[in-house]
Amino acid sequence: MADRKKILPLLPLRDIVVFPGMVVPLFVGRDKSVAALEAALSFDRLIFLSSQIDPSTNEPEEDEIHRVGTISHVIQMLKLPDGTVKVLVEGRLRAKIVHYLPNDRYFQVSAEESIPVPFTGPAAEAMIRNVHASFENFAKLSKKIPQDLVTQVSGVDDPARLADTLASQLPVKVSEKQAVLELETDAERLEKLLLLMESEVEVLEIERRIRGRVKKQMEKNQREFYLNEQMRAIQKELGHGEEGRTELDELEEKIRKRGKGKEANQKAQKEIKKLRMMSPMSAEATVSRNYIDWLVSIPWQERTDDKLDIAEAERILDEDHYGLEKVKERILEYLAVRKLVSKLKGPILCFVGPPGVG
Structure with a gap:
């Protein structure tokens, strides 16, 4: 147990998790971090790398650094003119902080290496195949x-190496990568990575479907615009396109000003679009034009005060309609109730009878 413990300088990382087998360049500027690197170079070049819980913290405390990290080897260190240090490190072993040691210049920890748990047999083979397929x-x-990375991953059959390679390359959140690093066994790590990839694949497929729909709609709009331009050119050559265009534009302006409901406006726009593609001399164009005129003439947003004079209504009904006593009586009943009650549900009267009796 004691052989697996090492006393090492600690370098807290921002926005990155280093896995075993991963070679990565780091830019270091904080005084404590530079001192930790210098201490590592002066001894055996080993350093403990662990991510900060909050990457925005400039001077993290001990409890603001993840307990699980990677024992790494400092390959090369270069001091830059602006005072920062560029260092190339290679992750070697997964380890956990046992405790911090007192040190004023840099973080120093006692770290214990994790014991690898072998993952072999048919279950491991099945998991590796699933991970390969999902990554492809x-x-x-x-x-x-x-x-080249896909080819490299497809050639990795060792569960531990496969898990670390994938975890370091997947474009997922730092918190997700840290969660993979902290898992005890290769089986757990591979299963977690498989879930992450399946989740990302689902999101990417949704994004692809959305892009497809947007592209299709854009193509449809472009096609309609092109056909409309062709129709206008043809009508202009025939000698009546410019007049027809002005008239339709005026109709469109009237539709906008009338302030109809959404459904009526959509119907009117649809009829205008149809009318633009028709010959002005065709019978269908006349029917469509009359329908649009009717839509425009309806007072959609105009309101009037109700006249609930029963005697006046009875006089008008008797003057304009002969007979139909039951119908007149029903209308007068409705007006009487309407006069007493300010709000009525279903204020529509339906009269049924043979044609011509109205």
Whole structure:
């Protein structure tokens, strides 16, 4: 147990998780971090890398750094003119902080290496195949994964190496990567990565469907615009296109000014579009034009005060309609109730009878 514990300088990371087998360049500027690197170079070049819980924290405390990280080897360090340090590190072993040691210059920890749990047999083979298939599918949809990486991953059959390679390359949140790093076994890590990839694939497929619908709608609009322009050119050549266009524009302006409801407005626009593609001399154009005129003439937003004078209504009914006593009586009953009650449900009267009796 004691052999697996090491006393190492700690370098807190922002927005990155380093996995075993991963070679990555880091830019370091904080005084404590630079001192930790110098301490590592002066001894055995080993350093403990762990992500901050909140990457925006400039001077993290001990409880603001994840307990699980990676024992890494410092390959190269270069001091830049602006005072920052560029360092190339290679992740080697997954480890956990046992406790912090007192040190004023940099973070120093006692870290314990994780014991690898072998993952073999048919279950491991099945999991590896599923992970390979899912990653290939993700790479096809993502378009951000280079083909050489797909080839590299497809050739990895070791569960531990496969899990670390995928975890380091997947474009997922830092918190998700940290969660993978903290899992104890290769089986758990591969299963977590499989779930992450399936989730990303689902999101990418939805994005692809949305892009497809948008593209199809744009193509449809472009096609309609092109055909309309062709129709206008043809009508102009026939000698009546420019007049017809002005008249239709006036109708369209009237439709907008009338302020109809959404459904009526959509219907009117549809008829205008049809009318633009018709010959002005055709019978269908006359029917469509009359229908649009009727839609425009309806007082959609105009309101009048109700006249509920029963005696006057009876006089007008007797003057304009002969007979139909039951119908007149029903209308007068409705007006009487309407006079007593300010609001009525279903204020529509339906009269049934043979043609011509109205």
